[in-house]
Amino acid sequence: MIDFEWYRSFISIYKHGSVSAAAKARFMTQPAMSQHLAALESEVGEPLFTRAPRKMVPTDRGKELYTKLVPLIENLESTTQEIKQTSNHPSEMPLLKLGSPVEFFTGRVLDKVRSLDIRYLIHFGTAPTLLNQLINEEVDVIMTPQKQTVTGIEYTSLEVETFVVVAPKNIKVEEEWSDIESWLHEQSWLSYGLDLPIIRRYWREHFNKRPDIKAKHIIPNLQSILKAIEKGMGVSVLPLYLIEEAVKEGKVQILFPEVSVENALYAAYRIDQRDDPNIKTMIQQWKK
Structure with a gap:
């Protein structure tokens, strides 16, 4: 009798091109994966792959079996998941x-x-x-x-989120764009981490270099960084979805809105x- 798991292992090997990669994808050991394939090939009566040094190449029989199996297995797995969600507690949400x-x-x-x-x-x-x-x-x-x-x-x-420079409401910027980097360099920066995530991206994209700055405060929470900006503790680069309300209420301001970073x-x-x-x-x- 053919085990359903043999089919799943065969499909995984077919997709990943090797037994080791397929085993990792299915969170199995490599010997167990090889055993599944050997058992299925024994049932089919002929090889499903040609063994190359670093790749498993499907035979014509392997290609034929894969084409027939994939829609059936995917439909069966989807149905199994739906049954699993409702069988034990039909009145509860999954x-x-x-x-x-x-x-x-x-x-x-x-x-x-x-x-x-x-x-x-x-x-x-x-x-x-x-x-x-x-x-x-x-x-x-x-x-x-x-x-x-x-x-x-x-x-x-x-989706794609947009990051902009956010500053306390009372900061004034009068410099021309050519002087903006120098102005930003002089500010007190608040960063999510020591390696200046997002701030580093902002500098590379708009000034074509790594930022030569050191964060004054490291705060590993974007909402807390926003609160710190509201209290005048410095500037940072934050996502628009996080600051919209604070901007509307006049608690912070966006600097250089036309110059942003997407993530x-x-x-x-x-x-x-x-x-x-x-x-x-x-x-x-x-x-x-």
Whole structure:
């Protein structure tokens, strides 16, 4: 009798081109993955791949089997996920473990997902921490500004956020654009981290160099940085979604609004969870 997991392993090897990469994607050991393939080939009666030094090349029989299996497996996995969501507690909403930077969750995610019939277990953290939690299956999906090539992880683009220089309301700027870098260099800077994230991007894009500045205060929370700017403690580079209300209320001001930095944001999830109905629903809702 053919085991369903053999099919999933075969498809993973086909997609990744090697047993080792497929094993990582499915969070299995390489010997277990090889055993699945050997068992399936034994049932089929002929090789499904030609073994090359660093690549598994599908045979004609392997290509034929893959073409037939993929739509069936994807549909079956999607159906299984739906049954899993409702079988144990049909009266309860499904649970989605979602990871996000705290500022982005408060400023953007809440508004996007609040109307969905899904329960949320929220994890806050930095992009590297959240990615590690995703790999270790501690969360189902994460919101992240960093797209890293990690075997078994898939990214879907959500939106592009715009960052601008934000300053206390009483700061005056009279310099011409040619003097702006010097003016910015003299300011007290508030940064999310010692390596000046986003500020470094801003300098490279508009002044074609790394910033020769040292942050006066390191505050690892964008909302707290905004509050510090309101209190006149310095300037920083912050996303528009975070500062809109403070700007309307006259608590802070945007300097040089025509000169901004854009940063892509993604939803990341494990490839074997791409058909999870909760993840698909959340992403569809985001893109409406």
